Amino acid sequence: MSTPAQIIDRQLPTVALIGRVNVGKSTLFNKITTHHAALVSSIAGTTRTRNIGIATWRGKSFRLIDTGGLTFNEHVPLEKEIIAQTEIALKEADVIVFVADIKDGILPQEKTLTKNILRKKKKPVILVANKADRPQDMLSGYEPEWLKLGLGEPQVISAQTGGGVGDLLDKIFSLLNKQTKRPKTTKEFNPIKVAIMGRPNVGKSSLFNKLIGEERVIVSDMAHTTREPHDTLVQVDKQYYLFIDTAGIRRKAKVNGQLERVGIGKSLEVLNRADIILFVLDTSEPISDQDQQLAGFLEKHAKSVIIVVNKWDLADDNSETMRKDATAHIYARLPQISFAPIVFVSAKTGFRTHQIFPDLLKAQAGRKIEIERKELDSFLHMAVKRKLPTRGLGVNHPRITGLHQIGTAPPVMEVFIKNKTSLHSSYLQYLKKRLREKFGFYASPIIIRMTKLKK
Numbered sequence: 001m002s003t004p005a006q007i008i009d010r011q012l013p014t015v016a017l018i019g020r021v022n023v024g025k026s027t028l029f030n031k032i033t034t035h036h037a038a039l040v041s042s043i044a045g046t047t048r049t050r051n052i053g054i055a056t057w058r059g060k061s062f063r064l065i066d067t068g069g070l071t072f073n074e075h076v077p078l079e080k081e082i083i084a085q086t087e088i089a090l091k092e093a094d095v096i097v098f099v100a101d102i103k104d105g106i107l108p109q110e111k112t113l114t115k116n117i118l119r120k121k122k123k124p125v126i127l128v129a130n131k132a133d134r135p136q137d138m139l140s141g142y143e144p145e146w147l148k149l150g151l152g153e154p155q156v157i158s159a160q161t162g163g164g165v166g167d168l169l170d171k172i173f174s175l176l177n178k179q180t181k182r183p184k185t186t187k188e189f190n191p192i193k194v195a196i197m198g199r200p201n202v203g204k205s206s207l208f209n210k211l212i213g214e215e216r217v218i219v220s221d222m223a224h225t226t227r228e229p230h231d232t233l234v235q236v237d238k239q240y241y242l243f244i245d246t247a248g249i250r251r252k253a254k255v256n257g258q259l260e261r262v263g264i265g266k267s268l269e270v271l272n273r274a275d276i277i278l279f280v281l282d283t284s285e286p287i288s289d290q291d292q293q294l295a296g297f298l299e300k301h302a303k304s305v306i307i308v309v310n311k312w313d314l315a316d317d318n319s320e321t322m323r324k325d326a327t328a329h330i331y332a333r334l335p336q337i338s339f340a341p342i343v344f345v346s347a348k349t350g351f352r353t354h355q356i357f358p359d360l361l362k363a364q365a366g367r368k369i370e371i372e373r374k375e376l377d378s379f380l381h382m383a384v385k386r387k388l389p390t391r392g393l394g395v396n397h398p399r400i401t402g403l404h405q406i407g408t409a410p411p412v413m414e415v416f417i418k419n420k421t422s423l424h425s426s427y428l429q430y431l432k433k434r435l436r437e438k439f440g441f442y443a444s445p446i447i448i449r450m451t452k453l454k455k
Helices: 025-033 079-092 108-121 135-142 144-149 165-176 204-212 257-270 289-300 320-333 353-366 373-386 425-439
Strands: 014-018 051-057 060-066 095-101 125-130 192-197 230-236 239-245 276-282 304-310 342-344 400-407 412-417 447-452
Touching: 014 025, 014 079, 025 051, 025 060, 025 095, 025 125, 025 165, 051 165, 051 230, 060 165, 095 108, 095 165, 108 144, 125 144, 125 165, 192 204, 192 353, 204 230, 204 239, 204 276, 204 304, 204 353, 239 353, 276 289, 276 353, 304 320, 304 353, 320 342, 342 353, 373 400, 373 425, 412 425, 425 447
Parallel strands: 014 060, 014 095, 095 125, 192 239, 192 276, 276 304, 304 342, 412 447
Antiparallel strands: 051 060, 230 239, 400 412
């Protein structure tokens, strides 16, 4: 079934950044959007999938696309996919920003791009000479060779320092204001922030594309195809969701090179801004130590979690009985997130992926539940009556004198006990289980802090 989502940024005019490798497109993307979403390095081919962001200038916004650097070398990994992503960006663009390196001048790749791609598109093109980081570099923009491309004089900038970027934005706006879609003031959104996480090659990017309803990120069998987080804001009915695709996370010993290390670091940083994690597992593979470590990481950060078992269509037996057995096995292997509901999907075919949206709404509501003091008093009375508190360290038997809620998202409880006593950790787990049975807290961890009363 197709996704019910509508992508919000499609309502804005689009500017595409294109060019060969290592001309500074991602640095310019980060400078204009004022976010460091795009991974920047001196390694050719760092950017693979289009990065899409919202840029605001003089109070009005437009959609900015960063594309992978083109080499026209079929031996470069994923070159064919990168070209396809660039073609999509060019098709969507209202204005094209063609970025070159002012220090290198015009190379054969620039001539090929102009002849084979830009002149065929018949769209407004701004030629940019980037990396004019020193005053003396600015003069190179007046060299006659720049005019040979037939795109006029270049806008000389330094994406690194920001020099000339304001003039470039003024030029972009002058061209966008002549288009059917024009820059406009955007309203503030309050989306549910959903990060898609898991090991490499479990289908995170396929799930991301299916949920947003567009082939926005590259999908391949190559490990670490996704190198940096990709954000997309969508609307379903009246609710907004920000979906974040992340790089696959694996053990340090298996990490290959600087780009993967940085990409994994960015994926882990996503936890700080996500509300809910879609933790993706692969039906065809056993739960690994890395899955267990990631589950522990999610527990430590107290995030709401939905476990997504992907590739369920490939299972030899995907009956209801098998689902129950698989569920029991997952909880046994990942006890840290046993509070997380489990959904069985196929990101490739779309099987049950649309059902994730109701689960996300329930999870968002679950993490924001607030319980009144009177209800907690009644709950505590019944819980203690059902099972007396068990002691931890010490010899004195504990007595619980109160239970209060002191926070939400995630829910945080404070349990008060008699001085010079302690509760056994198993009793805290018992209270969490009873709280969940009574009040729900769907997909959310429950934090219980223990406070000893003074004499």
